[in-house]
Amino acid sequence: MRARATMVDVKSDATTVDEYLAELPADRREAITAVRDVINEHLPDGFVEGIQFGMISWHVPLERFPDTYNGQPLTLVSLANQKRHMALYLMGIYSSEDDAAWFRERWESTGQRLDMGKSCVRFTRLDRVPLDVVGEAVARTSVDEMIARHRGVHGD
Numbered sequence: 001m002r003a004r005a006t007m008v009d010v011k012s013d014a015t016t017v018d019e020y021l022a023e024l025p026a027d028r029r030e031a032i033t034a035v036r037d038v039i040n041e042h043l044p045d046g047f048v049e050g051i052q053f054g055m056i057s058w059h060v061p062l063e064r065f066p067d068t069y070n071g072q073p074l075t076l077v078s079l080a081n082q083k084r085h086m087a088l089y090l091m092g093i094y095s096s097e098d099d100a101a102w103f104r105e106r107w108e109s110t111g112q113r114l115d116m117g118k119s120c121v122r123f124t125r126l127d128r129v130p131l132d133v134v135g136e137a138v139a140r141t142s143v144d145e146m147i148a149r150h151r152g153v154h155g156d
Contacts, residue, residue, distance in 0.1 A: 011054035012081075020056055028081050031126040032056070035079055035088060035134060042135035046143035047076050055080035055089070058138075065147050069154045074146050077138055085115075085122040088134065092141030094119035095149040099140055106133050 014020035017036075021029055036056060040049065047058045052075060059073035068074055078089040093103045107114045107121075110130040115122040123129050141149075 012051075013054070014051055016051065017049060017056050020051060024081055028086060031086055031123075031129075032079060032081060034126055034131065035086075035129065038131045038135045039077055039079065039138050042139040043076075044139060044142045052078065060143050060146055064143065065150075068150065074150055076141055076146055082122075085124050088121040088123070088129075089119050090121065090137055091119055092146065093137055095146070095153075096141075099137075102140075103133070103137050106136065 012020050012023055014023060021033060024032060039058060043049075043058055046060065046064065048061050049056065049058050051057065052059060052073065055078040057073075057075050057078040059075040062068075062073050065074060074091075075089075076092045078087075078091075080087045080089070090103070093099045104114060104116070107116075107130060110133060112128055112130050121129075
């Protein structure tokens, strides 16, 4: 009997975005870079890019909001290379039912298949990602809104 294959996360030990990108195979680097460019283009003021949990992440700096439940910065979006796919983690969408519904409807209206968990959008090829929808999703949540959502869930 053959064992069932499992999905394995690929965690990077990179400490900078440039190091992270340099680790990737060329095809994955091209796709991750394209999505990263769209995120940076649409990122609301106040979020910063860095490496968090072995992924490229955009988050609220702890200097702005240090009172998180786990001591880690509040993350709006993360981007990762996994073993069998690439992943876009949209915590800004995950933290709002209305935004999540909007996102699913908007993505599906492009004719592209959406492979999504609660916050994780999985993709294997860049041409299957409607980049305009990703940009719109990133732009929807300000730093103040992200902090307010955190406080609403965790109290403050």
